[in-house]
Amino acid sequence: MPKFFILNKKSDFLRGVGGEIQGDALKPNGLYFSGLFDSGERETRWYKLETEFSLPANCSAQVSFYSSESEEIEADGKFVNITEFLRSPETPEEKLSTLSPLLRFTRPLSKEILLTEIRSRYLFFVIHAVCPDGECPEIRLMRLMFDPYMWTNFLPEMYRGDNSFLERYLAIFQSLFEHTETKIDRAAEYYSQDCADGDFLRWICGCFGIKTVGLWNEEQLRYILKNAPRIFGRVGTREVLAELCRLYLGCSADIAEYYQSEDGGFVNRYSIPKERLFTNPYEFALILPCGPISEEKYNGLVRIVDDFKPAYMTANIIIIPREDTPGANGGLVLGDGLTLV
Numbered sequence: 001m002p003k004f005f006i007l008n009k010k011s012d013f014l015r016g017v018g019g020e021i022q023g024d025a026l027k028p029n030g031l032y033f034s035g036l037f038d039s040g041e042r043e044t045r046w047y048k049l050e051t052e053f054s055l056p057a058n059c060s061a062q063v064s065f066y067s068s069e070s071e072e073i074e075a076d077g078k079f080v081n082i083t084e085f086l087r088s089p090e091t092p093e094e095k096l097s098t099l100s101p102l103l104r105f106t107r108p109l110s111k112e113i114l115l116t117e118i119r120s121r122y123l124f125f126v127i128h129a130v131c132p133d134g135e136c137p138e139i140r141l142m143r144l145m146f147d148p149y150m151w152t153n154f155l156p157e158m159y160r161g162d163n164s165f166l167e168r169y170l171a172i173f174q175s176l177f178e179h180t181e182t183k184i185d186r187a188a189e190y191y192s193q194d195c196a197d198g199d200f201l202r203w204i205c206g207c208f209g210i211k212t213v214g215l216w217n218e219e220q221l222r223y224i225l226k227n228a229p230r231i232f233g234r235v236g237t238r239e240v241l242a243e244l245c246r247l248y249l250g251c252s253a254d255i256a257e258y259y260q261s262e263d264g265g266f267v268n269r270y271s272i273p274k275e276r277l278f279t280n281p282y283e284f285a286l287i288l289p290c291g292p293i294s295e296e297k298y299n300g301l302v303r304i305v306d307d308f309k310p311a312y313m314t315a316n317i318i319i320i321p322r323e324d325t326p327g328a329n330g331g332l333v334l335g336d337g338l339t340l341v
Contacts, residue, residue, distance in 0.1 A: 005037055007142040031092040032127040036083045039121055039146050042069055046115040046123055047148040048175065053109065056135035061109035062128050066102040067120035073102065082122065096126070109137075114171050116150070117164065150174070193225035201225075208232065211307055215300040220247055236310040241286070244308055248301060251290035258283065270320070282313050289320040 039046075046067070055061060072079040075098045080088075085095070107113050109127065123144070129137050151170045152160050159166060189195045196204055202213045205221050208228055216224065224231060224247075234240045238255040245253035254270075258281040261274045270287060277285040286305060293301070298319075305315045 003039075003147045004143050004145040007034075007144070008140070030129055031096075032129075033086045033092075033095065034124045034126070036071065036086070036122055036124045037144060038071070039123070041147075042121050043119045044121055044146055045148065045150075046118040046120075047145040048115055048171075049113045049125070050141075050143040050145070051109065051111060051113075051139060052141040053137060053139045055109070055137045056131065056133065058133050059129065059131040059135060059137055061130070061137050062106050063109050063113060064106040064126045064128070065104045065115060065118060065123065066099055066125065067104055067118045067123045068102050069120050069122070071122055073098065082124070086124070099126075112175055114168060114175075115146075116148075116167055116171055148174075193222045212300070212303050215248070215304065223247060235308055238284075241305065241308050244304055245286065245288060245301065248304055249288060249290050249293065249297070251288060254287040254289075256285040256287060272318070276318075278316060283316060284309075284313055285316045285318055287318045287320060291319070291321045293319060 049063070053061075068082070071082055073082050073085060074080075075085060085098070088095075090098075104118050115123075123146075127139075131137065150167060151174045152167050190200060191204060193201070193204070197218060201218060201221055205213045205216075205225065208225070209232075210224065213221070224244075231240055231243070238257070242253040242255055256277050258278050261277070272285075272287075298317075301317065305317065309315050
């Protein structure tokens with residue numbers, strides 16, 4: 001496998017930049033100068049640049065690659081360190097003019113850019129973003145790879161050497177193979193709630209028997225998976241039911257059971273008559289002081305409660321308007337849509 005540098009933090013993208021970064025994104029119509037990457041050996045063969053990014057409509061970005069066997073460059077009649085020069089106060093145009101002897105080629109920004117033509121110890125690149133609408137391209141991750149074991153080494157000697165076309169042609173299939181091989185090697189990570197996303201995350205949740213997968217967003221599903229042993233080990237308890245209602249609606253949940261009506265403490269706290277809470281020992285009241293909710297949200301709540309409540313009990317869902325809810329008058333919105341004042 002080739003060696004590589006990874007750029008996945010804001011500090012990585014700020015390296016060697018003279019103020020051309022806006023947050024974690026490139027400025028519209030701006031230039032980004034990367035840091036100087038040192039392979040440690042002369043005439044190192046650079047392999048490719050992999051990038052995870054999003055490019056707004058009507059926006060384009062190009063990457064120019066520069067390389068050198070020395071970490072110094074001649075500027076204004078004297079030799080200066082390339083890293084120091086990239087951080088210097090000169091304008092981007094002045095920097096590009098001075099760096100032009102080190103320019104190797106320019107390519108449109110893409111998921112993979114082959115660099116097999118470059119052989120040198122040091123390499124850096126410059127990204128030029130052109131965005132007429134003022135939106136910013138976002139770069140989430142870059143991986144700069146070097147010192148690969150090319151597939152042409154498996155061919156007879158007559159096909160090796162300076163046959164750049166054959167090498168670049170096989171590099172396409174080599175890149176696809178390495179990408180697939182990496183996915184296989186990291187297959188276990190995809191089953192982690194921190195790494196899985198999208199449909200695969202929902203598939204994992206389905207393996208746990210969660211019937212309401214479509215009601216939760218990804219962050220909520222990750223929480224459920226992280227706490228799955230505790231949650232599914234205590235299905236049917238008031239603690240788990242209150243926790244999931246809080247996760248779904250973002251507000252606290254109280255559960256009143258039939259035996260609590262004997263002391264009247266819970267009933268008096270909400271000023272709810274006993275007959276509105278439950279009518280028999282096999283019914284409990286789920287009280288949610290979260291204000292009016294949409295019909296879609298309420299139907300989702302009913303499904304969640306039905307999945308995690310005790311199988312032999314019936315839930316009476318009561319929504320209490322919050323004080324900060326417009327039009328709240330201290331009444332109770334019941335599960336059937338009626339209002340009790």
